[in-house]
Amino acid sequence: MSVQTYEQELEAWRAMQEASWRxxxxxxxxxxxxxxxxxxxxxxxxxxxxxxxxxxxxxxxxxxxxxxxxxxxxxxxxxxxxxxxxxxxxxxxxxxxxxxxxxxxxxxxxxxxxxxxxxxxxxxxxxxxxxxxxxSFPGREWYLIQDAYRVTGRFEPNPHTEEFPRTFGMVAEKETLGTVKFELLGQELALQALPGRPGTLFLIFRDKTSGQSTYAPGRYMLGELGDDNTVTLDFNKAFNPPCSVTNYATCMFPPPSNHLPVGIEAGEKYVDFLH
Missing domain, CATH: 2.60.200.20 (Tumour Suppressor Smad4)
Structure with a gap:
């Protein structure tokens, strides 16, 4: 896929995300x-x-x-x-x-x-x-598309129960499928993965931009899982949970193991719409 085609497809995906909220x-x-x-x-x-x-x-x-x-x-x-x-x-x-x-x-x-x-x-x-x-919602804001935030990782199956914080002070005990390991910004990183749509893994993470330019509790992303357990991670598609724009959603947030020690300046930014 050419760079131009990829950027066009990503912009179309972002437009669909905007429409889905409205x-x-x-x-x-x-x-x-x-x-x-x-x-x-x-x-x-x-x-x-x-x-x-x-x-x-x-x-x-x-x-x-x-x-x-x-x-x-x-x-x-x-x-x-x-x-x-x-x-x-x-x-x-x-x-x-x-x-x-x-x-x-x-x-x-x-x-x-x-x-x-x-x-x-x-x-x-x-x-x-x-x-x-x-x-009246002013629209979702995104970082510029950067190819450096598209990486390939590896999925290591290791089903186990993990506690995920939730809105309203609740905690969800979820069965994670395993760990996605990948390299980004010169660091070896890992995320616990939940089931996503068919062929994907659902990832919930925080990073050093959380609470600065991105939503403080964290963001969501889907990793594309290959037959050989490779995982395509595109942080340009990292998106905010709905709790970022409404007080009436029930959202899960990342456990400590999914707090990344890097700043991921890709994907969706935070628009403070509720205050």
Missing amino acids: QENGWLALAGLFWLEEGESRMGTGPDMEIQLPSGKAPAHLATITLKDGKVRLTAPAGSPVYVDGQQVTDIEMMPERPGPATIVTSGSLAFFIKNEDDDFMAVRLWDNDREERQ
Whole structure:
């Protein structure tokens, strides 16, 4: 692949990343995350609702979410504007995100589903597709493309459990697949790898730019895994977790073993949009 073709493909990839955050039911449309406890949680715009919806966007009581024995059920008053797949509903079991597919409920500009993770929690994740943030976000910023940050590493399988810090003070115990070892900026480095999309490894890392020009908790990247356990690492594609632009995402951050002692001036920079 020529340098020009590579840069064109990378710019197209970055444009898709930008669009994915602005899209309907995207990260910039998030409007709430509500933890569920056993029993009933009423949702609506009324002041006594456990799940508060944006003012003017729903009736005082839109619906009731009931968590019982690990299952979630939605019931709604007759005539309430609650829809699933375009059909008005008054009583339905809501399938959570995992194992999925999640039941997505819509009401006007609002949409919501049940977010869950390793049986640690159940929560209602809410979107409002009229949120101003979808338009007002100034855009994702990136370092200039640099070929020096495209390297080939080697994957060494070593499945084991690793603790990954998470938002809201939580910790996720994840089964890592092994270690990716590589050389960058004259140093021998290593990262613990999680499963990614087919043919890839998911890498979460911090480096010396974190908290300076890049997002303080760390960034994400996918490594392309070859049949011979070689891994193509392109730090020009390092990207921020969604927690960098919303308070309503649940993100994992790197364990100490994935804190790199170098400054990686490649990939996505940090735009302080939340403050």
